[in-house]
Amino acid sequence: MTVQSTSVPTAAKSSSFGRLDSKNLILIPPGIMLLVFFLCPFLIMGAVSFYYRVPDGFYEPDFVLSNYAAFFDPVFLTALVRSLTLCAVISVVCVSLAMPFTYLVSRMRRVVQIPIVILLLCILTLSEVILGFSWTILLSRTAGVSNILVWLGVLDRPVSLYPSSFAIMIAMLHFCFPFAVLTIYPPISRFDRSLPEAAATMGAGPVRAFFTVVVPALRGTIISALVLVFVFALGAYLFPQMLGRPADWTLSVLITDQAIYKSNIPFAAAMSVFLCLICFSLILGVGKLSKKSEG
């Protein structure tokens, strides 16, 4: 309300578009950015997905459905199911860890909070490649953590912990965790402390207060963090490729293979469109669901 009352009426009058006041004007640059860098490439990708793939060659403008038909091969459908499952598990685990972590951090003194946030931001400066290579060393037979377990007497001889879905999971959690925390952090730090305090006065312990008061009150935040991590993980293709066996490769890896190594751009585009549509419908579904539960 206060924002609206500060807008200057003369500016709106001088504009030929009645509603184009200074507040809306600021939306033009990001709007153009979205149009040029998101919508246009997406539309081009959509168009290419219907192009004809010339065997042995490249592609020609056309309207064929064969690229979509090729997707219904068990190889690719399995990869799709695997990708969705992996990302769902990662987003649930990641947010389940990030939620109590952020809650506890937000209750700490500022001197402690700041270094923790800086540490999380530091993880973000590392690229997927560096994190991937680091994990290959940490999980390796020759130099990895299993050597410590041998030293402690837990294992007889060092073993390689990758390639495996466990390795992909660990690396992806490492990569996604800061995003989850940074999404949850602002609402949780603004969260009204009197609510858990009220719960405490009524006899709830800190754990019970967290689950019965804090979590339900921050439902919207949790859902947006889940969606964010899910979508983010869906795009990762280096971790599955570096730390997984072919049976762990996600659809993103197969899309990359088709686009870069087989120059089958129409098929890669068709798979990407499919993945995007599934992504959109999931987000829409989750959005609807959260609105319903709020209402």
Add this chain to the structure above:
Amino acid sequence: MRNRKLGFNRRQFLKTSAATGVLAGTSGLYAPAVHAATEPLKIGSWGGFFEEVLSEKLYPEFTAATGIEVDSIGTPNGDAQVVQLAQAIRAGNIPLDVSALIPIPMVRATNAGIIEELDMSRIPNAKYLPEVQGLSQSTDGNPNGVAWFFYFNILVTLRDDFPQAPNSWTELWNPSNSGLAGVMAQPEISNIIDITAATYFGGPDILKTKEGTLEVLQKVGELKETVSLWYRDEAQFQNGLETGELPIGIYYNDVATVAQAEGIEIDRVFPKEGAVKNPAYWGISKGTALRDQAHEFLNFTLDPSVQALLARNLGGGPVVPRETTDLTDEEWGQVSTDASTIAPAYHLYTDWGDWTATEFSRVIS
């Protein structure tokens, strides 16, 4: 074992050859058939090591011998290279007169109609080329590319883990190597299907039909047990070799030679079933104004003395018979082999490319 006394690496090759003036001698023997044009000949080769070595070592020799100036241009490798070239040529530009192309991009470029057929009478040195894999053919069956070096996919093993180097590709399937091997992720790059056919099915005949190929692919699928890393980047496998994590795998002979020279204790094995031999071709762009000069360049690179120069500097296998060059036994052993080799069944990766890719994914996942 035979490589323990490796004399020098690529960088030292460059130094020694420059110091002794070996290279300077080559141009004196060569008699050019074409005179220089006003414009330089634009030659494209894969950016990085290749382009650097060629522009430092090969092109100055060519210019000295023929007077034809060269403009060296770095290109991507693989499909991106062909896409760029095809788009430019269709738009009426000819960004390159001559391009270095490996077999599958060469087929794509041929099918895209951007490669000129060759006038073999202008490439007399082509007489040295082997019958198999020496020439690339246009859709009409006429020659449109000459091989200028061969590269080999070989077996490499770490000496610590394999004190006695194996001599067969079967070692990749050996259950005792479970989880220890590294193989390229793309079948057209590793040529694992060709290797399997040669090792377990008596040669490439079985790959003539899709049924036969599926049978071979079943055997390829057994590698799931031993292959831990299906790599897309050489650095991934080299890292595995260096840390000892992946003591066995398929690697390029020339890259393995450099790895040895850098001190990684590996054996380069040309297995008894044959190492995989792939040619690198020169192709001339359709519509080039410098057709004569381009032919002259192709002929020059097939001169035995130039072939020796390329072997010493690039680590590629010569396309001319060993006795025509002055390479020593040790030098020859580093870049090539006298044993029989495996010639890939390229139709798997071109005509049947999409089918092969999907079926390969099916068996390894």
